[in-house]
Amino acid sequence: MNSLEEVDDFVKNGHRHYLPHLSIDPVIFGYHDQQLKILLLKWKGLNGWGLPGGFIQRREPLSQAAHRILQERTGLESIFLQQFHIFGDSPYRLQERSTSEFRANYGLEVNDDNWLFERTLSVGYFALVDYSKVSVRTDFFTEDYQWWDVKQVPPLLFDQSEVVEKALATLRLQIYHQPIGYNLLPEKFTLPEIHTLYETILGKELDQRNFSKKLVALGLIKKLAEQRAIGPHRSPYLYQFEKEAYEDALKQGIVHTY
Amino acid sequence: MNSLEEVDDFVKNGHRHYLPHLSIDPVIFGYHDQQLKILLLKWKGLNGWGLPGGFIQRREPLSQAAHRILQERTGLESIFLQQFHIFGDSPYRLQERSTSEFRANYGLEVNDDNWLFERTLSVGYFALVDYSKVSVRTDFFTEDYQWWDVKQVPPLLFDQSEVVEKALATLRLQIYHQPIGYNLLPEKFTLPEIHTLYETILGKELDQRNFSKKLVALGLIKKLAEQRAIGPHRSPYLYQFEKEAYEDALKQGIVHTY
DNA sequence: GCAAAAGTGTTAAAGTTACACCCATGA
DNA sequence: TCATGGGTGTAACTTTAACACTTTTGC
Missing domain, CATH: 1.10.10.10 (Winged helix-like DNA-binding domain superfamily/Winged helix DNA-binding domain)
Structure with a gap:
């Protein structure tokens, strides 16, 4: 999604292709330089770091949506990906968001009842990837990406800091039940x-x-x-x-x- | 929700109060007669057994919605309740449902694009309750309720058998990490x-x-x-x-x- | 007294923890 | 030859697993 026309269509007509009120937030873990890292995107306009999230197509199975979103961002076809929580309690998730900010940031017209600005819950997935095999794609909404040491993650957009924390906690809990080494290390x-x-x-x-x-x-x-x-x-x-x-x-x- | 007017309003106007595309399916565990049991409702019209599910209000935190739904069904105010999975892969969850069946079963008019018949994902919660303290309420859609031994649960509506299985698996996994005895046994x-x-x-x-x-x-x-x-x-x-x-x-x- | 369920201790095996020195390498 | 990181074994301790007989109760 890079051209202005594509973006405009996504904003105006996305609700015909995607489910409203629900998004997927993947926490992508990699390991490099003896550090556990996560992949974050810098969102244009919002001017902050966040997860490489996406939406679920209307007839698309949930887990397939998660894989598609990851694939689109990282180029990885077959990755370890696991749902760990659905977030729907944070104040950020209860309110609808401001459309005027969006107009100012991106210069695109939106109606106040646009689907992107309604209350949205989010399904948290965590992915374990071989750091060396990831090639990240940015798009219209994202101007930069960076791998961050989990010990030094900056404050994230919305409630996403909480999402990352929960992902880490889940990773620790499941370390003896999931093929964590297998997926984070090279062969x-x-x-x-x-x-x-x-x-x-x-x-x-x-x-x-x-x-x-x-x-x-x-x-x-x-x-x-x-x-x-x-x-x-x-x-x-x-x-x-x-x-x-x-x-x-x-x-x-x-x-x-x- | 018992009178025909209330139900009609719920069907026609529910989308103004509740989020579409997302429901909560609680698996309520109780323990009696040396058996682990779950509470099921018999749904009228659908003529089968299912979970005592409900919808999330538009400005209601997710976990609060789960508590409310449980409280409305069982009368219990403060119960152990934990989210365990979101279901969005089953074929039942991908299709929209038939409105004509609904008309035939309940004699209520619905449009084909009614919110209740769109694709719906479901958040699974499991509850641990003191069997002896539960008093179940049925309503317009539910004609009966029954506690079922988990070893003898009948085939359930939609993909709910899968939901119950996953709840049980989670319960087993978490038995050493959650206050299971504490919540299922009397004092x-x-x-x-x-x-x-x-x-x-x-x-x-x-x-x-x-x-x-x-x-x-x-x-x-x-x-x-x-x-x-x-x-x-x-x-x-x-x-x-x-x-x-x-x-x-x-x-x-x-x-x-x- | 009899049938049914509750209560109680010991021992062997397995798993976990703690700990320190020598080795290989390239500059 | 030196600085740095890699590799290796043993012994004490803790936890787990296996196992059978006596006691209580009401009929």
Whole structure:
């Protein structure tokens, strides 16, 4: 959605294609430089950072809508995506929004009863992606994008800070029940990498020896013959997930602690 | 909503008061006769069993809507209620519904574009209630209600069987993180009662000695001086929850297994 | 006294935690 | 050779799992 005509059509006629009152807000997690990051967009006019949200087509299954929105933004076809909450309590979600601000910001005419400005609840999804494979597209409404360390997320638009917090809390809760390592790391990774990833997500230290001992003992990862050169230090071995064992273990939630 | 005028107004003008495209489906759990039960309504016209759902008012916070709907149905003011999923994938949720069937069943005129017959997604909530305190109200659309053993729930309307299954799965997952015993049992209960409750929810046997040992050792429940007479058998002692210890433990998810 | 349900302790096994030194690498 | 990060094993402790007999009650 880039040309003015497309945008105008979306604003004026979007309600024929999309459900009103309901949007999808995806929290996209990636991992890079030993930091857990989320992808935010800078919204034009609103002049603030927010989630790369979108709307549900009238005849489109909900989960398909979530995948489509993610695909349109990141180019990723098949990603781990999970619904975690629906937000409908925040004061921002109870009010209708001002159309005059919109006119001033974008120079587009809108009626006061335009569908985009009615009360909107939002379904929160979180996505786990391989940071290196994402290529972000911006559009008419978004002038910039940036990966933010979850520890340093700026205040977000509307109630979206709450959405991000809840996504993080859910990620922590589900870390032993979802294929989190599997989706956030590249295919081959080192022990220090996965160790730091888990420490970062949980926000606490995990004993290095116990952590790797357990992952290997459970057969969730296997050591490869290759090593990675990391400069003037000992070269760490590369590991790979044992996909079947990993997914079996997650089903049973076998992996309790490290 | 009992008189024909009220119903007619709801059908024709409901969209001014309620959000279209979105409903709330509560799965109400109770415990009685050593069975985990859910409350179902028999819908008139549709001639089948379904959840006691309702709609969200246009300016009403989502969680407040869920409480209101429950309160209207069960008379309960303060109940444990938790959102667990939003359903928007089922074929039933993608189609608009037939207005002609409605005309035939209820003898009320509706336009084809009536708000009640548009695609509707649904927010699933589960409630844990003290079975003995519920007094159900039926209305124009519902001719009967019944508590059903979760093991013998009949096929439900639309995709609601899926909603109930997901509620049960969530209940099992959260059994060590939510005050489940606290909300499903009366204030005073016996060890065999809480033991059977947990076995029923989890669908598996729990060692009797280990179970009670752990609850008591953690200080979650305390033995009272009273006993309950249960006929020609040894009288079991009554127990009570230690509310603070119980809620602290749940926060940390301390209670792993029994 | 008999049938039915409640109550009670110990032991082996498994899992978790704590902890420190040597190794490999490139500059 | 030095600075930096990687790799490895053992022992104490905690938690869990398995298991059977005696007591109480009302008829």
